[in-house]
Amino acid sequence: MKHKGLQVVIPGRRKGARSLMLGNPVIAASGTFGFGREYGDYLDLNQLGGIAVKGLTPEPREGNPIPRIVETPMGMLNSIGLQNPGLEGFIKEEMPFLRTYETAVIANISGNTVAEFTAMATRLESIPGIHGLEVNVSCPNIHRGGEVFATNPEMVRTITEEVVNVTTLPVIVKLSPNVTDIGLIAQSAEAGGADAVSLINTVLGMAIDIKTRQPVLKRVMGGLSGPAVKPIALRQVWQVYQVVKIPIIGMGGIMTAEDALEFLMAGAAAVSVGTGNFVNPTACIDVAVGINSYMEKHGLRRVSELTGVAHEQ
Amino acid sequence: MKHKGLQVVIPGRRKGARSLMLGNPVIAASGTFGFGREYGDYLDLNQLGGIAVKGLTPEPREGNPIPRIVETPMGMLNSIGLQNPGLEGFIKEEMPFLRTYETAVIANISGNTVAEFTAMATRLESIPGIHGLEVNVSCPNIHRGGEVFATNPEMVRTITEEVVNVTTLPVIVKLSPNVTDIGLIAQSAEAGGADAVSLINTVLGMAIDIKTRQPVLKRVMGGLSGPAVKPIALRQVWQVYQVVKIPIIGMGGIMTAEDALEFLMAGAAAVSVGTGNFVNPTACIDVAVGINSYMEKHGLRRVSELTGVAHEQ
């Protein structure tokens, strides 16, 4: 689903920075779409707004022990633990395939240190076919890193600054919902030079197996996603929209075009579908098609006409 | 459902303080059970572990404009805005009825200032039939107060200290889930002298009506409750159990005895059922009966044998 009116541009803010061009406002969320290959059997990857690939780390990671997923009421907990082939594995094994498509590829990167983030950003700078970086300061499923960064405004600002410094790619900072004041963290990303923020990553949660009387997940806590978190995600998009000027990529529980429209109206410039893909493998396209129908029905010519309208009284 | 093995005692920690005796570990959650009257038609109020009454303020409050509730996937948002008859109205109109039951009555109090909290605590000290105070520092639905207190460890400590100072009633501090580190807030309550903490209050959320392109709730944000939040609530009970010694009253999405058992195993000494009452008016008793069956089946003699077992490897 692509045409001019559906396009979303996330402009590079710094001198010399590239902009992120999305064919439509729907991006497949990181970690829920693999490297595109699997869903390529169910839909035309060229019809997506963008693909945020599985979170990458400098070295390959095996991920966490099983069980890695638990269903919860209208949601799921995951504790995948960033299983991924490592940055070089990704470049070698996945990029040749992804490059054959026109769709924007967003590399989602996770580091344990600021240096790891900048090293990955530096390496990706020159890789053809990468259209943007999503800096994941908020993965709850690895030991160090993740949460610690995302809850600390200074750290978020520092990481953003350092990454922005070494790349001309548009930089999206992915925020954690597990904070008292997400606006503050978003402002730090903005101040650090981020071109956009994406939110929400998963909400920290857990489940207990009353038979074994132990946490279901080996790592005890996992990340909650899916429709259950939608009201939280929408609220945080709303809050962030009130305090930053950079575009917001909104996500959390989007299953349908109606859900996506709520996020756009709350302030998102674009949206991501994560868990929704597991339930409906064509969810990303269905959502884009639905947004398109809504726009046609209401005589809207650009997606941006919807962004933040719910803030106007 | 009451017998010795089901009893839960929350000891008063200060000199001269009373203890809270619950006939079973299931308390009807504040704001979801009115003042008991309505549910009295569906169940025997004497069979409850306790009743936390609708949040009270010094003066009567009309509450927020409608719509006040929105359903969300396996959850609901509310923006009641503490509609209540005021402390005196409660004492005059509701206590005579509640006093006819043996069940522990917990007065849930909300103030805009520390002085309002202490004034209410002082007044309730001498009211026969009140068995405990639940200090609601976390209501998201009133303008000032609420969130501001609950996210600030010093404020929570101060309010707790001041309330504890003026009452011999057991004091439960009710915590907000909308914080980066709930353990820290729980520790502040403990340090301030709280006899117990209860969690979680509702999670801040919102919904947008895509027809009107406006937030559904007049006050924009509301409090999310119900099964959707259960994984978050369980996680926070787990986290708080790791850092405080005082008992925890766990709640958030409990619909069945199995849900309640998860909370007990995560560290709760007792639980509350909130939204579950709306779906099943006998939920509180059904949950207590189910806990009892589980205990019998597994040869447990006291509820406390379950509290926190999931932390033992």
Added chain:
Amino acid sequence: MKREYTGNIIYQEQLLEDCYRMVLKTDADLLQQALPGQFVHLRINPLGGPLLRRPFSIHSIDQEQGTLSLLYAVVGQGTRIMAADLPGKTVTLLGPLGTGFPHLPPSTGEVVLVGGGLGTAPLLHTASWLQTAGRKTRVILGFPSQDRAMLASDFTQTGATVHMTTEDGSEGYHGYPTLLLHEVLAREFVQAVFACGPHAMLENVAKVCGEAGIDAWISMEEKMACGIGACLGCVVRIRDEMGSHYEKACMDGPVFKASEVIFNEA
């Protein structure tokens, strides 16, 4: 003690593209208590979602068959599931809930029922009730157009005088039901008006009846969680001597005296 009942779907009838009548076999207790204007609070899918119960007016009662019927429009998740439900499925019910239409003092005047669209739902049971009580009953039904008009024969069967109105004049009286109500009030000896329908119509009923000096009661639809007065989700602003206060649609209503309802809040 009140309790939850089970309802077994025995039949569904599609009246319009998005409007169904569901017949539920349920407990005699519930059926015997049900007064006109009361509602049941339905747990549509006890094994899955949606979470909350859904309120539906009692549309009709058949004591002999032991059934209750609901008339509903498909508007969202819950009613979509209902429309797909097959005979044999079980739902659960709380009810009868709320305060329905009032028992009127004896009078030779007629009772006029005004129903707009799906708002007609509770009026069928009400009409039967009034007929049983020997009251002269007139029913004014309002629909957008002929292809969305329904239920005239059901009402006629109760013995009531029935007027169909459509906004486009494609069937019956041409115009809003409240316009016809206005004429009726001018012409007939009317004791009271009972109405149910969209807020705008109810506001008009209040106005027309107020002007004519006729007592009117209207049934208000508000979002409900508990349905029994505990959550304070469903309030309606009611005029009083001091100004106004909130009442609960689920308990103090859904039927309120039209002259007391403050509409711009609702």
Added chain:
Amino acid sequence: MKREYTGNIIYQEQLLEDCYRMVLKTDADLLQQALPGQFVHLRINPLGGPLLRRPFSIHSIDQEQGTLSLLYAVVGQGTRIMAADLPGKTVTLLGPLGTGFPHLPPSTGEVVLVGGGLGTAPLLHTASWLQTAGRKTRVILGFPSQDRAMLASDFTQTGATVHMTTEDGSEGYHGYPTLLLHEVLAREFVQAVFACGPHAMLENVAKVCGEAGIDAWISMEEKMACGIGACLGCVVRIRDEMGSHYEKACMDGPVFKASEVIFNEA
């Protein structure tokens, strides 16, 4: 392009207190592609919950009737809903998914299928398949006791030799199915073993076959979200030259070579 199919429930049969067979009318495409050991990923309640799909082995296929059957145990929310489902209800399906049992090279040796409890589900389709391919097939079914034993006649109808085993000896061979497997391997010319059942049984199958030097393939049940290889939720630890690595049960499996599976992880 792969796509989602709809399945219309046309029949359900209760085999045990907590075990049902569901027959779904579905697309010929899906039926024609389905290989033994593959599964479908079912969205049980598209209008409500649960959220995630549920994986079920393809139990049998009837190309003529255009139907697929599933054999399932009632264990939680999803299967409880399935058990209450009535003929006429529609579910959606992804599938056939995963890598099933291997195509074996021609041999006069027999293929032994070992099924424990509900693990028997995929073996019926497998047995039919092997019979069609002209392979000698022996089936060892394991159940706790006679009152929980089932499916012997279904397997006999495929033409396979069927052994029933029960843990308490109340029907057939007295003992675990792997004990009988051990005897069969010692006695017969067996080319390969295909097994499905509880982890403990599969681990034993791996051991018994390993000792006998017979190739065995086992079907692993892991929690799945996507079912198609994207979420990395369903991994199984597989031995390799370097030590071990994770493979995806939904894509690389659910059937794995028994000798390669590392069980203490799974």
